Amino acid sequence: MNNEMKDKISNNLKKLKPSGIRRFFDLVQTKKDVISLGVGEPDFITPWSIIDSAYYHMKKGHTHYTSNYGLLEFRLEVANYLKKYNLQYNEKEIIATVGGSEGIDLALRAIINPGDEIIVPEPVYVPYRPMVEFMNGVAVEIDTSKTNFKITPEELEKKITSKTKAIILCYPNNPTGAIMSKEELEAIAKVIKKHQIWVISDEIYSELSYDGEHFSIASFEGMKEQTIYLNGFSKAFAMTGWRIGYLCGPEWLVTQIIKIHQYAILCAPIFSQYGAIEGLRNCNKEVKKMKDSFSRRRRLIYHGFKDIGFDVIEPKGAMYIFPNIEKYGLSDEDFAIKLLEEENVAVVPGSAFGDKFKGYIRCSYATEIELIKEAIDRIERFVKKLELKSI
Numbered sequence: 001m002n003n004e005m006k007d008k009i010s011n012n013l014k015k016l017k018p019s020g021i022r023r024f025f026d027l028v029q030t031k032k033d034v035i036s037l038g039v040g041e042p043d044f045i046t047p048w049s050i051i052d053s054a055y056y057h058m059k060k061g062h063t064h065y066t067s068n069y070g071l072l073e074f075r076l077e078v079a080n081y082l083k084k085y086n087l088q089y090n091e092k093e094i095i096a097t098v099g100g101s102e103g104i105d106l107a108l109r110a111i112i113n114p115g116d117e118i119i120v121p122e123p124v125y126v127p128y129r130p131m132v133e134f135m136n137g138v139a140v141e142i143d144t145s146k147t148n149f150k151i152t153p154e155e156l157e158k159k160i161t162s163k164t165k166a167i168i169l170c171y172p173n174n175p176t177g178a179i180m181s182k183e184e185l186e187a188i189a190k191v192i193k194k195h196q197i198w199v200i201s202d203e204i205y206s207e208l209s210y211d212g213e214h215f216s217i218a219s220f221e222g223m224k225e226q227t228i229y230l231n232g233f234s235k236a237f238a239m240t241g242w243r244i245g246y247l248c249g250p251e252w253l254v255t256q257i258i259k260i261h262q263y264a265i266l267c268a269p270i271f272s273q274y275g276a277i278e279g280l281r282n283c284n285k286e287v288k289k290m291k292d293s294f295s296r297r298r299r300l301i302y303h304g305f306k307d308i309g310f311d312v313i314e315p316k317g318a319m320y321i322f323p324n325i326e327k328y329g330l331s332d333e334d335f336a337i338k339l340l341e342e343e344n345v346a347v348v349p350g351s352a353f354g355d356k357f358k359g360y361i362r363c364s365y366a367t368e369i370e371l372i373k374e375a376i377d378r379i380e381r382f383v384k385k386l387e388l389k390s391i
Ligand SMILES: Cc1ncc(COP(=O)(O)O)c(C=O)c1O
Pocket: 040, 098, 099, 100, 101, 102, 125, 170, 174, 202, 204, 232, 233, 234, 240, 244, 245
């Protein structure tokens, strides 16, 4: 490689660090027979009728571009579905995106000017901070580890300045499994309204909420005008490979955002949109079955960690648990690497979700029950050895 060429990429790209999860999983790939509690994707295959519907449409010759916004039928179905969360969006307020991931990218590109501050409560899903920084924004952290991984209005007030443009919310939360109740969200919404900032609300785990109803911050009076709502099919519909999600917002904003989507993406894949329509119309039962299965595994892994003696909060949503490992005297990376080397169990170091979280590991429980049990046994053996060494 010609060294002069190496200089000819964007400075922001040079600064962008690779995801901590990916780096760790390159290491996992080098080992055999590993029980992985690492991946953040359902272990289910997409429900059959979704596959069948997409295939049917392909065979019918529906293999073309759609409107930039997505098929009208898709948007109407999404609008109808979102009523269950008390959200009222019409077809001009919805864009079909390439997964929830494109929604995050679009939302941030749409609102950030250089130097704008975006509040990112951490620990949180990996891409938010790097993407904010890549767009010349400033990520302002709220550490939620002292408040059960929830945001409080007091903490939010402290972080808002004249440069604040938005806060990113992710509930049910990756990596902690925390959810926010209606009352807790209402208190946050009040602060957001008072300061007239955006909320980018990533609700991709909304269906995987195990402790009562999921509430969307966009459903409170006046909040639709200040919310960019993101959701997708990867998690609850087991459609990670289909790359389909959606972004909703007030019509005037969506009319702006569509320009970015138009130039960069054109449209989300047509057969994925057809598959998603089928999912929304006819897969209630399958979604519920997968959710119940995740919830059983959630209880198993939570009690497993608790019984070993970990300091851990019961996850109430998503598909992750975030145990504290400080008492074992190893950093998150050392813990994860040693656990992998000695017991063939892969977990994600907590610092992948924010620099401060070296005292945690993230485990996904989207893995077979028997493997979760075996992983818990191995983790127990591993920490017992650590405890013996420290005596
Ligand atoms: C909080 C959160 N948002 C968005 C995504 C991206 O999902 P998608 O596959 O829809 O792009 C993920 C995936 O792990 C996630 O955890």
